[in-house]
Amino acid sequence: MKTKTRIQFSKKWNILDKYLPSDIAGALKNLINPTLKFPSVTLNSQDELAISLRKINIIVDGRSILRLIREIVRIEETDIKEDGAYDFMPGSSQDEEVKLEGDPADYYELHVECEHCGRYKWIQKSDLQLKMSMNLDIDESESGEILISDRLKKVFDNEKLNGFTYRKVIAEKSIWQLMPHGQAVVKKPNEYLKGKNNCTFCGKPRILVYEDTNGIELFKPPYDIPRIERTPVLLLQNMPGDFSVTDLEFGTLGRLPEGSSQVQAKEFTHKTSNAKWVVSGKLCKILYEKKVKGFELSPAQIC
Numbered sequence: 001m002k003t004k005t006r007i008q009f010s011k012k013w014n015i016l017d018k019y020l021p022s023d024i025a026g027a028l029k030n031l032i033n034p035t036l037k038f039p040s041v042t043l044n045s046q047d048e049l050a051i052s053l054r055k056i057n058i059i060v061d062g063r064s065i066l067r068l069i070r071e072i073v074r075i076e077e078t079d080i081k082e083d084g085a086y087d088f089m090p091g092s093s094q095d096e097e098v099k100l101e102g103d104p105a106d107y108y109e110l111h112v113e114c115e116h117c118g119r120y121k122w123i124q125k126s127d128l129q130l131k132m133s134m135n136l137d138i139d140e141s142e143s144g145e146i147l148i149s150d151r152l153k154k155v156f157d158n159e160k161l162n163g164f165t166y167r168k169v170i171a172e173k174s175i176w177q178l179m180p181h182g183q184a185v186v187k188k189p190n191e192y193l194k195g196k197n198n199c200t201f202c203g204k205p206r207i208l209v210y211e212d213t214n215g216i217e218l219f220k221p222p223y224d225i226p227r228i229e230r231t232p233v234l235l236l237q238n239m240p241g242d243f244s245v246t247d248l249e250f251g252t253l254g255r256l257p258e259g260s261s262q263v264q265a266k267e268f269t270h271k272t273s274n275a276k277w278v279v280s281g282k283l284c285k286i287l288y289e290k291k292v293k294g295f296e297l298s299p300a301q302i303c
């Protein structure tokens with residue numbers, strides 16, 4: 001397991017430099033972009049600098065100079081168990097998002113689920129068409145669909161992985177959209193699953209998040225305590241195949257705020273919520289074996 005700590009500050013470097021203990025400021029100087037409003041640094045959680053930063057509590061003008069502490073847990077190759085399940089995050093931070101020709105909404109039909117909160121179900125009606133080529137063997141389109149290279153499709157076919165099929169993608173090179181058959185059901189209730197701002201008509205939350213935090217919101221007081229986020233374990237009731245998708249989507253699901261005017265389906269160009277991808281240990285092992293780049297894994301558990 002790899003643990004990283006990302007610390008975001010609430011002040012620019014010229015202010016941090018004044019208030020931080022000189023040894024910490026010295027160690028940070030070359031790691032920080034001095035022009036950012038909220039500079040940040042990512043460190044190994046066990047690094048001395050990470051340990052000392054977590055402990056400082058300096059308040060300047062009523063705000064903690066630490067804005068956000070994110071404790072990130074990532075699964076490594078040696079952690080993978082063949083019969084395990086993992087939360088799969090496609091793409092890489094260095095790589096550009098895979099753009100579609102036109103708007104993402106052009107490829108979907110939007111079905112109204114609740115008129116009152118403007119909850120829509122996005123149902124794909126046509127093959128995706130890419131505006132650019134894809135550099136990785138596996139990546140995510142801007143509409144949140146999994147795309148794989150022809151090379152990886154052949155690997156998956158040879159290894160007889162199951163639980164999904166492919167849909168053709170219109171692109172320069174052969175690329176496939178991976179289409180899971182079944183859904184991995186998120187355990188309900190569970191401590192990390194939180195609905196906010198319920199619709200008074202359908203009762204469903206307008207915002208659904210999956211998170212493990214200390215309860216401090218970035219845009220609400222108190223500001224003298226940093227928000228702490230930890231990678232939550234994705235708790236599931238089942239695992240229907242080697243590649244599947246959660247039954248729930250996370251993000252903004254309904255129109256905000258309550259009472260705002262009705263938004264027509266044609267006004268939606270981009271999805272504001274996405275499901276999580278879930279993969280088997282068997283599939284993860286194959287990805288490492290074949291040196292597939294551009295994904296991260298975080299913990300999941302079937303319970």
Ligand SMILES: [Zn+2]
Pocket residue numbers: 114115116117118119199200201202203204254
């Ligand atoms: Zn509703």
